[in-house]
Amino acid sequence: MVLFPQNYKKGIEVSRDNAGVKPAKSGSRAKGRITLNDVAKTVGVSAITISRALNDPDKVKPVLRARIEKAVAELNYVPNRAARSLAAGSTQTLAVVIPTISNTVFSNVLKGIYDQTIEHNYEVLFANTYYSLQNEEKVISKLLAQYPDGIITTGLDMTERSKELLQAANIPLVQIMEVGAGEVLDMNVGFSHFDAGASMAEYLLAQGYRNIGFLGAQMDFRSQRRMQGFLSKLADANLETDKYLMTTTIPSSVKLGGHMIADLLSEHPQVDAVFCNNDDLAYGAIFECQRRKLRIPEQIAIAGFNDLDASASINPSLTTIRTPLYEIGNRATELLINTLKRRPNLSKTLDLGFELIARDSA
Amino acid sequence: MVLFPQNYKKGIEVSRDNAGVKPAKSGSRAKGRITLNDVAKTVGVSAITISRALNDPDKVKPVLRARIEKAVAELNYVPNRAARSLAAGSTQTLAVVIPTISNTVFSNVLKGIYDQTIEHNYEVLFANTYYSLQNEEKVISKLLAQYPDGIITTGLDMTERSKELLQAANIPLVQIMEVGAGEVLDMNVGFSHFDAGASMAEYLLAQGYRNIGFLGAQMDFRSQRRMQGFLSKLADANLETDKYLMTTTIPSSVKLGGHMIADLLSEHPQVDAVFCNNDDLAYGAIFECQRRKLRIPEQIAIAGFNDLDASASINPSLTTIRTPLYEIGNRATELLINTLKRRPNLSKTLDLGFELIARDSA
DNA sequence: TTAAATAATGTTAGCGCTATCATTTGGTAA
DNA sequence: TTACCAAATGATAGCGCTAACATTATTTAA
Structure with a gap:
């Protein structure tokens, strides 16, 4: 009963x-x-x-x-953990600041974090910034009020106030997703978005494409650096960089990918390859090209970013860049917990790299 | 500096x-x-x-x-929130128990929860059960140690021990995702999975399909009830229920959808419609059918469940059932916070329903 | 003007737990 | 036995905050 x-x-x-x-x-x-x-x-x-x-x-x-x-x-x-925390001076809680939980990218990262914390008996408190540095400042302040033992934040770009708060908190910090593109406050796990973008440009150039476009949604700092890396290689090859470029701050989605490629193609039908800054966008682009009876990759090549679940199965299978999302979360948490347990870390910075997965779409 | x-x-x-x-x-x-x-x-x-x-x-x-x-x-x-909690007897924290964060379904639900909590200045603590009732028991116990002011759990099926713990905690509880399929301990927000399954069966029958298959991944309690609802209508129509049925406890994925439909078709090429218990699976099925040059829906109809982002854009666009994921999280949290603020709720149970979205794939 | 009501601030105690040090118990060696 | 030491358990205080009540300043009413 x-x-x-x-x-x-x-x-x-x-x-x-x-x-x-x-x-x-x-x-x-x-x-x-x-x-x-x-x-x-x-x-x-x-x-x-x-x-x-x-x-x-x-x-x-x-x-x-x-x-x-x-x-x-x-x-x-x-x-009662509150009483325990107060008496012992440790909360066994880790704080996590990510842009948004409703993006597969970050739910994968969060899973990597979660699995590591559960193993070491820590709790996870998370907050979303919705890609705003002002929000980030607020949620960092709120999270610190819980006196987490450690904190993970996304990206290297933050307000001075956020940095101050994090330093005053005097707890280990891991900035995740990106390395080598800004000031690191404590520890750092990720990969180079600039290099990832550059790597895709090199691949497309090597495949012989010359009218290469770029579709970018969200366009947060990391997206921008992927784009910069990408465009730098196009510039090196003396190709147009601005002409076939289309970006928006609207969050990435499959539907948006369809709209964007439609717009791009109506202006520039000569585009022969497109790098989408997210697999979602690339799916939408592929679907839209299918509706227009454009053959991929013969008439237009499509490439994505992140290697999400569907990328290997879609027709044609998507050429993309695999990013170590789960691992970023997992390793960042490992660094944090090692630090908390006074176990030495080999390094305060981990570049986990990325991998270009060449498939049929480009 | x-x-x-x-x-x-x-x-x-x-x-x-x-x-x-x-x-x-x-x-x-x-x-x-x-x-x-x-x-x-x-x-x-x-x-x-x-x-x-x-x-x-x-x-x-x-x-x-x-x-x-x-x-x-x-x-x-x-x-220091620990000190505040201890002194005030309230943690301003809500606990959330979901199967897994790395499933789009639950990251959408969690976003609904998060957006509501942030507005009312609560924190979210979450834990994953990975679809195991034993894990659920453990994480409930761990979460309760944080003395959350309220708790959200997924589904109506739990161990007696979990129920005991929740009752002893004496805090408001909302069981989410499903209504009308089991004992409700306190409050309840969701929809009927049995009815959702039945509704898809009726639709497919109305379209004239007669060799109707079912592909089910994960097969947790809710998936099972969707299947039961679906099969009950097939039985009402005097159709085979077991013959074209294929299920697995492997988590749903696009790739798995491809494998499953391949298996189903190799055994039963006469199948003319398939209800996949998740859109992911349906995407995989569509991609595999495309590779086999099967025309959808003329040769085989495919239907999904959840109406995820890509479902409206895929070719052919996917007939599916839209579930109010974000709203479930949002309304459940609203119930919880109303209760905590001593504001009356109209009802302790909210059936948010579902919507069959008829598109081109079936 | 003065009493009463209200607003603003202060004092005290205690939320439930653990760090620290103190004491007791039990075991071992001389 | 006695002295000694380690293991097991206990007493005390305090972590940082807020509820409850107490006091003081300020306003309002009579």
């Missing part, structure tokens, strides 16, 4: 099967929850012994420990 | 531009951070006044408030 309490009011006593033990206080601030002291009274030992049994079991005799564990289970005791 | 502290050791003093004020204590537990008391001393008022200026600004005279805000900014003071 399950009866869920109808009333959550502070101090309201809710019936529980607690072996007769009731929460000690039900004053106005009491939450009516079982505390360490309740367990201690039940077992007949001091509170600190319960604390030890839970946090450092080896310090408590096995027999007593067993009794404590039994009482904890019976009373449904759940330690 | 930015110099990041090289040492995070407790109590180590790090130089800061703190207008001469140093953290009060640097004992072994002190984190070397500025506290309310430091601000109070700087401004020359009591700590509680600082607290009020920050939490309930109207209660402090504007002139004084301005001085306090200035001091807070100069000292880079960040309130």
